[in-house]
Amino acid sequence: MKAAAKIISGAEYLIALTGAGVSRESNVPTFRGVDGLWRNYDPMQLATPHAFARDPKLVWEWYSWRQALIAECDPNPAHTTLAEWEANAILRCLITQNVDGLHRRAGSEKVLEVHGDLWATKCSSCGYRGRLDSPAVGIPLCPECNSMLRPNVVWFGESLNRDIMTRVHEELSLADVILVVGTSALVQPAASFPLVVKYTGGKIVETNIEHTPLTPASDVHVSGKAGEVLPLLDQLL
Ligand code: BJW
Ligand code: ZN
Numbered sequence: 001m002k003a004a005a006k007i008i009s010g011a012e013y014l015i016a017l018t019g020a021g022v023s024r025e026s027n028v029p030t031f032r033g034v035d036g037l038w039r040n041y042d043p044m045q046l047a048t049p050h051a052f053a054r055d056p057k058l059v060w061e062w063y064s065w066r067q068a069l070i071a072e073c074d075p076n077p078a079h080t081t082l083a084e085w086e087a088n089a090i091l092r093c094l095i096t097q098n099v100d101g102l103h104r105r106a107g108s109e110k111v112l113e114v115h116g117d118l119w120a121t122k123c124s125s126c127g128y129r130g131r132l133d134s135p136a137v138g139i140p141l142c143p144e145c146n147s148m149l150r151p152n153v154v155w156f157g158e159s160l161n162r163d164i165m166t167r168v169h170e171e172l173s174l175a176d177v178i179l180v181v182g183t184s185a186l187v188q189p190a191a192s193f194p195l196v197v198k199y200t201g202g203k204i205v206e207t208n209i210e211h212t213p214l215t216p217a218s219d220v221h222v223s224g225k226a227g228e229v230l231p232l233l234d235q236l237l
Contacts, residue, residue, distance in 0.1 A: 001229075004205045004220045005236035008090070011177035011203075015093045016082060017193050018103070021182020021208060025076040025227035028069070028100050032184050037066075047155045052124075056148055060139050063151045067118055067135040070100045078181065078226035079106035081234050086110060090237065093171045097183060097190050099153050112168055114160050114190055116153035124148045160189065172196040179205045182226045185212040194218075 008014060020030035030036045041062060045051050052059045075083075083106040085091035093110045096103055099118040103111050121130045121140060125147040132140065140149040154160055172178075178197040185191040194204045194214055206218040207229045215221050222229050 001222055001232060002236060004207070004222050005233050007177055007203050007205055007220060008179065008233065009237050013174045014085075014091050014177045014179065015095065015171050015175040015197075016091060016179040016181060017183065017190065018082075018094065018096045018098060018181045019183025019185075019190075020098060021184075022078045022096075022226045023073070023076070023098055023100050023102050024182065025078065025225060026073040026100075026102055028073050028098075028102070030182075030184075032186070047153075048157060049155055050157075052150055052155075056139050056150070059150075060136055063118065064136040067132070070102075070118060071135065073100070073102065075102045075106035076227040078230045079103055079108070081230040082181075083107035084234070091179075092174070095168055095171065095190075095193060097187070112164055112171070114154070114164055114168060116151070116161075118151065118153065120152035121149040122152040124150050168193065169196075173200065176202045177205065178202065179207070180214060180218070181207050181230070183208070183212070185214040 024030055046059055046062050079102050082091060082094055086108050093112065094103055094108050095112045095114060097115050099116050101117060101119065119132050121132060123142040123145060126142060126145045128142050128144045129152065130149065142149050172193055175197050178194045180194050195217060198204050198217055203219040204217060205220045206214055207222040207224065207226060209225060
């Protein structure tokens with residue numbers, strides 16, 4: 001913990017990468033692991049363009065269920081600590097794989113949501129983009145062309161948004177320390193972002209309740225729950 005605090009305090013340009021583990025203590029299920037979303041649902045049946053083409057109703061049911069679940073969740077001390085660090089210019093940018101919006105709700109402003117936003121929609125055939133303000137009922141239709149809307153999230157096999165990726169790469173090149181919180185580091189390209197910082201001479205601080213493929217490349221690994229580790233780290237700065 002002290003070693004992690006020392007690296008963070010000494011950082012010239014600290015950024016963070018978060019995954020589902022940062023929201024676990026807000027009661028948002030993670031994807032993998034014992035109580036993960038993928039235990040009961042096969043991601044390949046739900047989080048792919050092919051799945052949506054085959055059974056859009058099933059895919060929307062899954063997203064609508066998650067929207068309802070997340071609407072009941074609130075940011076936890078991990079989210080609020082990161083938001084405070086941004087406000088105090090300790091943290092320069094937050095890259096998140098999460099689509100739950102909890103970082104923004106905690107007050108973080110410089111957030112790059114690389115896998116999209118659970119409440120955002122886009123048309124499956126025209127360029128329409130929209131937002132839901134309550135969980136979807138059935139299959140929402142495009143107000144412009146009446147085709148099916150889909151969640152504006154990034155599914156397997158899809159490219160990440162180009163403008164967001166440009167900004168991610170700018171941040172990765174500026175960063176000398178990246179704090180990686182609660183990601184299994186299995187899904188590309190996000191899993192490789194910390195390595196970009198490392199290969200340009202920067203450091204990786206990882207915190208997670210388990211080891212990940214990034215642990216061997218990390219300068220420090222802090223074992224523990226994000227909602228406990230981050231406030232403790234804050235006290236040591
Ligand atoms: C705690 C905690 C607590 C718990 N405190 N910690 C072979 C090799 C390499 C790549 C590929 C490959 N085959 C295919 C690919 C590409 C593919 C990929 O990476 N696949 C791998 C699975 C093998 N990637 C893609 O397809 C990406 N696009 C792409 O590459 O485009 C180029 C391309 C185009 C065409 C063909 C090929 C390439 C897109 C990836 C999109 C991922 N989308 C999802 C769904 C988003 C929408 C939605 O939410 O529905 O994003 S999948 C899912 O995984 C979601 C997450 O953001 C993402 C990462 O998961 P995360 O956040 O790490 O969560 P978990 O559950 O895995 O881990 C939680 C962690 O928290 C654990 O470590 C716990 O220990 C920890 N934890 N409680 C701290 N309290
Ligand atoms: Zn449309």
